Amino acid sequence: xxxxxxxxxxxxxxxxxxxxxxxxxxxxxxxxxxxxxxxxxxxxxxxxxxxxxxxxxxxxxxxxxxxxxxxxxxxxxxxxxxxxxxxxxxxxxxxxxxxxxxxxxxxxxxxxxxxxxxxxxxxxxxxxxxxxxxxxxxxxxxxxxxxxxxxxxxxxxxxxxxxxxxxxxxxxxxxxxxxxxxxxxxxxxxxxxxxxxxxxxxxxxxxxxxxxxxxxxxxxxxxxxxxxxxxxxxxxxxxxxxxxxxxxxxxxxxxxxxxxxxxxxxxxxxxxxxxxxxxxxxxxxxxxxxxxxxxxxxxxxxxxxxxxxxxxxxxxxxxxxxxxxxxxxxxxxxxxxxxxxxxxxxxxxxxxxxxxxxxxxxxxxxxxxxxxxx
Numbered sequence: 001x002x003x004x005x006x007x008x009x010x011x012x013x014x015x016x017x018x019x020x021x022x023x024x025x026x027x028x029x030x031x032x033x034x035x036x037x038x039x040x041x042x043x044x045x046x047x048x049x050x051x052x053x054x055x056x057x058x059x060x061x062x063x064x065x066x067x068x069x070x071x072x073x074x075x076x077x078x079x080x081x082x083x084x085x086x087x088x089x090x091x092x093x094x095x096x097x098x099x100x101x102x103x104x105x106x107x108x109x110x111x112x113x114x115x116x117x118x119x120x121x122x123x124x125x126x127x128x129x130x131x132x133x134x135x136x137x138x139x140x141x142x143x144x145x146x147x148x149x150x151x152x153x154x155x156x157x158x159x160x161x162x163x164x165x166x167x168x169x170x171x172x173x174x175x176x177x178x179x180x181x182x183x184x185x186x187x188x189x190x191x192x193x194x195x196x197x198x199x200x201x202x203x204x205x206x207x208x209x210x211x212x213x214x215x216x217x218x219x220x221x222x223x224x225x226x227x228x229x230x231x232x233x234x235x236x237x238x239x240x241x242x243x244x245x246x247x248x249x250x251x252x253x254x255x256x257x258x259x260x261x262x263x264x265x266x267x268x269x270x271x272x273x274x275x276x277x278x279x280x281x282x283x284x285x286x287x288x289x290x291x292x293x294x295x296x297x298x299x300x301x302x303x304x305x306x307x308x309x310x311x312x313x314x315x316x317x318x319x320x321x322x323x324x325x326x327x328x329x330x331x332x333x334x335x336x337x338x339x340x341x342x343x344x345x346x347x348x349x350x351x352x353x354x355x356x357x358x359x360x361x362x363x364x365x366x367x368x369x370x371x372x373x374x
Contacts, residue, residue, distance in 0.1 A: 028055075035052075035055045038051060045073075045371050053370065054367075062355075063359055063363060064350055068081070068259035069349075073342075091257055092258070094334060096253055096328075096334075098250070098253055099251065100289070100303050101251070103142060111282050118139055141201055142201065144299060148194070149183065150196040152194050152195060165178055175244075175248045188294075198302065215245060216247065233275060233280055236257060241254070253330075269303075289303045290303055292307055298315065303328065304327045305325075306318045306325035308323070325338060
């Protein structure tokens with residue numbers, strides 16, 4: 001009998017390997033006791049599936065480093081997990097999640113009658129006769145459409161307005177530097193995301209709360225207001241805001257707090273400013289913060305919205321989660337995502353670059369898809 005050609009023998013030898021390519025992907029590793037312990041028995045979603053989704057956020061490649069996740073459903077913490085080196089007492093930096101806190105502070109001052117949405121705010125240099133910046137309203141600042149020449153991301157980075165304000169020539173008096181920039185567009189005409197704008201809002205709050213220019217007095221006035229009106233009523237006892245040398249809250253990027261306290265803040269927003277029966281801020285203000293601005297369907301008042309934009313890239317996931325969801329989002333992957341329809345708040349804190357954040361967000365969306373909408 002003639003021998004088989006070597007090529008045929010080699011092909012037959014490859015058959016098991018080729019067959020395995022068509023088989024189902026390898027099963028994920030078993031859930032550890034620690035992964036299961038991170039989820040409560042009454043989570044409002046299948047316990048093991050929720051534990052698996054959290055495990056993926058911490059363990060999957062390509063997502064960056066997840067340091068903390070807290071899931072609240074119906075006002076109760078139903079899942080909580082931390083990476084090694086972090087725990088429930090760790091204060092995490094907000095980065096731009098602070099913008100949403102600043103917006104709440106401004107809303108409280110509006111409710112107090114000390115500021116008005118559609119008036120020019122108390123920025124002295126803008127009130128000089130003939131200065132076109134006097135046309136900028138508080139509403140336009142909150143909706144990131146002031147028209148000021150603020151470039152959030154520059155190339156090279158050190159030429160961006162954000163970097164110059166935070167770390168270079170503007171760092172000692174950030175609000176003064178941001179307020180000094182000229183207009184590049186008519187106020188209200190275009191959306192431009194800007195950390196400089198939120199520092200201006202923080203300066204406005206300080207000016208309303210005290211007439212003093214003394215940095216310590218300015219710092220104490222804002223600190224006391226946030227503590228008495230927001231942090232203490234919400235039992236957000238870990239919160240530590242940062243201020244620049246002039247006593248202005250760095251309200252666009254630097255407030256520190258535990259993951260649970262960030263989740264409490266998300267729940268406060270989900271309940272439209274109510275906490276345990278007390279209305280800390282008018283419901284209509286939270287509705288304003290979560291309503292699209294005239295110049296951006298996915299941004300409200302210092303808050304990101306899960307509304308479609310028609311663009312390929314989106315900071316959230318309108319194709320997978322109810323479009324009434326909204327978020328406070330910070331640099332390198334800090335998220336408080338709130339879905340009122342699902343009675344759900346999810347906090348993810350960590351360190352992910354831009355490509356990693358895209359993949360990581362889909363893992364966060366997996367958590368939301370475990371919960372029904374009303």
